[in-house]
Amino acid sequence: GDYSRLTRTITQQRIRALVLAHRDRDRDRKERDFCRLWITRINAVIRRVGISYSYSKLIHNLYKKQLLLNRKIFAQIAISNKNCIYMIS
Amino acid sequence: MAHRRCLHSALLHATALISLKKSPSLSIVKALTSKPNPGITTSNLEPSWFIPWSYIRHFSSRKSDDSENEAEMEESSDGEGESDEMASDMVRDYSPEEKEAEAAAIGYKVVGPLQRSDRVFKDYEPVFAVVQIGSHQFKVSNGDSIFTERLKFCEVNDKLILNKVLLLGSPTQTIIGRPILPDAAVHAVVEEHALDAKVIIFKKKRRKNYRRTKGHRQELTKLRITAIQGIEKPEIKTDGKPLKAAVKKPEKIAATA
Numbered sequence: 574g575d576y577s578r579l580t581r582t583i584t585q586q587r588i589r590a591l592v593l594a595h596r597d598r599d600r601d602r603k604e605r606d607f608c609r610l611w612i613t614r615i616n617a618v619i620r621r622v623g624i625s626y627s628y629s630k631l632i633h634n635l636y637k638k639q640l641l642l643n644r645k646i647f648a649q650i651a652i653s654n655k656n657c658i659y660m661i662s
Numbered sequence: 663m664a665h666r667r668c669l670h671s672a673l674l675h676a677t678a679l680i681s682l683k684k685s686p687s688l689s690i691v692k693a694l695t696s697k698p699n700p701g702i703t704t705s706n707l708e709p710s711w712f713i714p715w716s717y718i719r720h721f722s723s724r725k726s727d728d729s730e731n732e733a734e735m736e737e738s739s740d741g742e743g744e745s746d747e748m749a750s751d752m753v754r755d756y757s758p759e760e761k762e763a764e765a766a767a768i769g770y771k772v773v774g775p776l777q778r779s780d781r782v783f784k785d786y787e788p789v790f791a792v793v794q795i796g797s798h799q800f801k802v803s804n805g806d807s808i809f810t811e812r813l814k815f816c817e818v819n820d821k822l823i824l825n826k827v828l829l830l831g832s833p834t835q836t837i838i839g840r841p842i843l844p845d846a847a848v849h850a851v852v853e854e855h856a857l858d859a860k861v862i863i864f865k866k867k868r869r870k871n872y873r874r875t876k877g878h879r880q881e882l883t884k885l886r887i888t889a890i891q892g893i894e895k896p897e898i899k900t901d902g903k904p905l906k907a908a909v910k911k912p913e914k915i916a917a918t919a
Binding site: 588591592594595598599638639640646649650653654656657 | 790792799800801828829831833836838840841861862863864865866875
């Protein structure tokens with residue numbers, strides 16, 4: 574429509590694009606988005622382990638056993654090798 | 663002229679440090695008198711330029727290494743003046759072996775020697791490791807390439823050993839570290855030091871006549887993972903790529919035997 578034809582709107586939209594890109598990309602936005610993604614994925618895999626086993630319990634156990642350092646990159650492992658996840662939990 | 667300024671700044675810092683100092687460190691000072699002497703002769707080349715830097719350097723050195731730098735600083739108070747300040751600055755810039763080892767442990771890698779003749783690149787093995795590099799964790803397997811923050815003290819074609827391994831996995835076995843696995847090592851080779859794609863940082867406040875544009879390229883290092891140690895690897899017969907297979911099979915047999 575006009576967004577690609579009229580010069581005035583074009584310049585406005587260009588500025589808007591930069592601003593929105595900045596906002597989506599920076600200020601921890603990416604971190605937050607990915608964190609949420611991973612948490613939901615981990616949760617989905619973990620609930621299959623057994624009745625009343627959930628993400629929160631898993632994280633609690635991880636901190637207890639000093640596995641401090643398995644972050645939400647954990648979720649990647651959960652997708653590729655599920656046996657490892659069962660071993661950990 | 664420059665000497666006077668150096669002495670003056672040296673004395674300022676020295677007095678600040680002496681107040682913090684305790685007596686046993688003096689013995690360390692005497693023990694270390696021999697150490698910075700080689701540094702002094704080299705550092706006398708550029709006295710004046712280092713003076714403003716020395717202010718910044720000393721503050722940072724106080725936090726990082728207590729015994730070494732502060733001992734050197736105390737020596738400067740004893741009367742050697744500018745040259746020892748320069749020694750600590752040179753140490754920070756050109757990092758002798760000890761400094762390299764420490765910084766490497768923090769950023770978490772150990773630099774091995776450069777290599778030209780070894781062919782270290784094996785075929786894919788289904789083993790993976792979870793490795794931590796300076797607060798980022800990566801799930802890594804043989805032959806992967808990884809972009810990390812720019813690692814100091816390595817150049818292109820350097821062998822690295824990554825110590826902080828959190829998890830080793832294979833189709834048959836998983837080894838979990840609490841938190842680190844002590845005997846596991848992941849070998850990597852630095853492929854290149856590169857800059858990220860340009861990111862435009864654009865700030866705008868509407869109706870307030872405020873607009874800022876800035877470009878930013880992050881510095882990265884590309885690592886290629888060559889080997890993972892610490893887990894048994896299941897044997898797999900490779901059928902594809904006859905040339906490479908002919909070369910690699912005797913290597914594999916030698917490794918497993």
